[in-house]
Amino acid sequence: MTDDLLTTERLGDVLILTLNRPSALNALNPPLMLAIEAFGRAMLEDPARVLVIRGAGRHFCAGADLKAKASDASLVQRRRNAQLGGRMLRAIIDIPQVTIAAVQGAALGGGLCIPTACDFRIAADTAIGGYPEVNLGMNLMWQSVGLCTRLVGAARAKRMIMLGERFDAQTLVNWGLWDEAVPEDQLMERALALAKTYAEQPPIAVQMIKQTINQISGALDQAILHMDADQNLLTGSSQDRALAIQGFLASKPTEFTGD
Numbered sequence: 159m160t161d162d163l164l165t166t167e168r169l170g171d172v173l174i175l176t177l178n179r180p181s182a183l184n185a186l187n188p189p190l191m192l193a194i195e196a197f198g199r200a201m202l203e204d205p206a207r208v209l210v211i212r213g214a215g216r217h218f219c220a221g222a223d224l225k226a227k228a229s230d231a232s233l234v235q236r237r238r239n240a241q242l243g244g245r246m247l248r249a250i251i252d253i254p255q256v257t258i259a260a261v262q263g264a265a266l267g268g269g270l271c272i273p274t275a276c277d278f279r280i281a282a283d284t285a286i287g288g289y290p291e292v293n294l295g296m297n298l299m300w301q302s303v304g305l306c307t308r309l310v311g312a313a314r315a316k317r318m319i320m321l322g323e324r325f326d327a328q329t330l331v332n333w334g335l336w337d338e339a340v341p342e343d344q345l346m347e348r349a350l351a352l353a354k355t356y357a358e359q360p361p362i363a364v365q366m367i368k369q370t371i372n373q374i375s376g377a378l379d380q381a382i383l384h385m386d387a388d389q390n391l392l393t394g395s396s397q398d399r400a401l402a403i404q405g406f407l408a409s410k411p412t413e414f415t416g417d
């Protein structure tokens with residue numbers, strides 16, 4: 159499969175998926191998110207045993223595309239639209255095959271949510287990761303709070319999500335968000351070596367084990383995190399959100415009011 163937004167390469171039992179918007183730092187606009195969602199669902203019929211996800215160009219993914227056109231749809235439709243990111247990540251989580259993210263450059267916001275939805279995460283030792291949403295007056299959505307919390311623990315998840323800081327690769331390895339950090343020129347070599355190891359395991363047993371662990375660790379996600387789209391609609395209508403966007407565009411700090 160090859161198109162403007164996603165490309166694939168098959169190496170035996172391993173399938174490589176590349177996010178292909180390098181000129182936009184692979185930022186996630188609705189067409190790209192819809193393509194990833196559809197791809198994840200299509201993996202139910204794919205013979206591959208392992209999927210490696212990477213980004214084209216210098217960065218894995220800079221997050222949601224802030225240049226995407228604002229919707230003038232009805233509130234009910236905007237609520238549905240706001241759930242697209244969560245559906246995209248659920249499609250990745252539900253992929254039966256083992257999934258490995260190979261992360262270079264920046265993985266920010268939604269661009270960090272994608273690796274946390276994978277089974278394993280190999281990062282370049284120069285990669286950075288973080289959730290900057292709060293600095294734009296937004297909550298972290300896409301049902302990703304649970305994914306982050308399970309990897310790094312409650313206190314570190316609060317720090318990452320509530321302060322919006324960017325962290326280097328070694329910090330994220332120490333915290334458990336990255337599984338490994340390797341020199342950037344060895345990133346795909348290491349990701350493919352790990353993929354080969356899993357591809358050699360019995361696929362039925364591996365896929366059942368993955369599904370069981372995912373169900374245990376994320377048992378409450380659908381009961382709670384479906385509300386994060388509604389939270390986003392609320393924060394998106396706040397004065398703080400408007401002030402944050404103004405500050406971001408002007409490269410000035412924002413003084414939040416709580417309105």
